[in-house]
Amino acid sequence: MDLFLEGSRVIVTAGAGGIGRAIVEAFLAAGAKVATCDIDEAGLASLPDGVWHRRVDVGKSADLAQFIDAAAEALGGVDCLVNNAGIAGPTARIEDLDIATIEQCISLCLTSQFVTIGRAVSHLRQSKNPSIVNISSLAGRLGFKLRSPYAAAKWGVVGLTKSMAIELGPDKVRVNAILPGIVAGERQCKVLGARAEARGISFEQAEAEAFSFTSIQDYVTPEQIADQVVFLASPRSKTVSGQAISVCGDTGMLG
Numbered sequence: 379m380d381l382f383l384e385g386s387r388v389i390v391t392a393g394a395g396g397i398g399r400a401i402v403e404a405f406l407a408a409g410a411k412v413a414t415c416d417i418d419e420a421g422l423a424s425l426p427d428g429v430w431h432r433r434v435d436v437g438k439s440a441d442l443a444q445f446i447d448a449a450a451e452a453l454g455g456v457d458c459l460v461n462n463a464g465i466a467g468p469t470a471r472i473e474d475l476d477i478a479t480i481e482q483c484i485s486l487c488l489t490s491q492f493v494t495i496g497r498a499v500s501h502l503r504q505s506k507n508p509s510i511v512n513i514s515s516l517a518g519r520l521g522f523k524l525r526s527p528y529a530a531a532k533w534g535v536v537g538l539t540k541s542m543a544i545e546l547g548p549d550k551v552r553v554n555a556i557l558p559g560i561v562a563g564e565r566q567c568k569v570l571g572a573r574a575e576a577r578g579i580s581f582e583q584a585e586a587e588a589f590s591f592t593s594i595q596d597y598v599t600p601e602q603i604a605d606q607v608v609f610l611a612s613p614r615s616k617t618v619s620g621q622a623i624s625v626c627g628d629t630g631m632l633g
Contacts (some may be wrong), residue, residue, distance in 0.1 A: 381612035384409035386507065387453035388611065389446065391436055391494060392463035393429075394421025396563050397513065400600035401460055402429060404608045410458075413449035415442075436463040436490040437482065446497035456501035458611040461491040461512045461535075466565055467528035469572035480527045487531035491538055499546065508551040509611045512539050513603075516559045516624060522632045524576055525569075532557075536622045543620030552619040554610050559626025560588055562597035594627035 383405065393402040393414030399421070405412050406426060415434035416422050422431045430452045434445045450456050467483035468475060491512055502508040517525060518532030539555040546553060560566060567581075574584040589595040606625055609615055 381408050383612055386410040386457045387455050388412045388458045389449045390414045390460040392416050394418040397600040397603050398462040400604040401607050404604035408608055411453050413453055415445050437485045439493045442493045443497045446494055450501045456498050457505040457507050459498045459510045463490055466569050469524050469576050483527040484531045488534040502551050503549045507613050510553045511607045511610050512555045514555040514557045516557045516626045520632050540620055555622045557624040558603050559598050559629045562599055591631040592627045592629045598625055
């Protein structure tokens with residue numbers, strides 16, 4: 379299927395590894411021009427040739443805003459913004475959380491998306507195929523025991539997505555969110571490991587319990603997320619906006 383993305387100009391946050399890197403590579407395969415940022419300098423250095431990149435801590439709003447400006451200039455405009463940056467946050471009961479840890483999680487997972495959208499929107503309004511894709515989480519629909527800062531931030535991403543879809547609709551800017559389920563990779567292993575430690579069970583028990591709430595008992599791959607993002611950025615989805623799309627194997631609960 380031709381997605382008509384040849385020459386499209388795409389900004390992806392946190393594109394050096396994991397889901398972000400899969401998104402970068404999927405856009406490149408579709409013929410797009412890509413700019414990305416990350417704190418992982420080694421990961422940035424190993425990106426395919428032609429990817430414009432810069433080391434940026436998305437928790438530093440001024441630096442993040444400057445990155446969007448520089449990326450837009452390097453690409454000659456912006457057709458798609460993908461807000462992928464975020465962290466897993468702490469695994470703890472509410473009474474054991476400290477404010478600094480809560481604020482860090484919300485800053486990286488949610489506030490950063492306000493910054494990038496606010497900075498990129500003037501460029502998107504000039505595009506013939508403008509779109510924004512925000513990476514949320516299934517925790518942004520179901521909640522997540524012992525992961526309340528993360529879940530709260532990801533619910534916020536869905537609220538931001540819905541609001542921006544309405545606000546930017548008159549400018550034909552599509553805004554959608556992806557809600558991944560249990561995604562294969564190092565971050566998910568750390569999450570399950572932290573849950574196992576917090577509950578005094580084995581990693582294997584934590585993993586089995588997580589899949590027990592899922593119809594298709596398998597990990598979602600970063601490439602599946604990337605495929606969905608690329609489709610939402612294509613003209614083929616020109617009337618898809620304001621959606622929170624779960625890619626989760628039909629997960630009913632995050633235990």
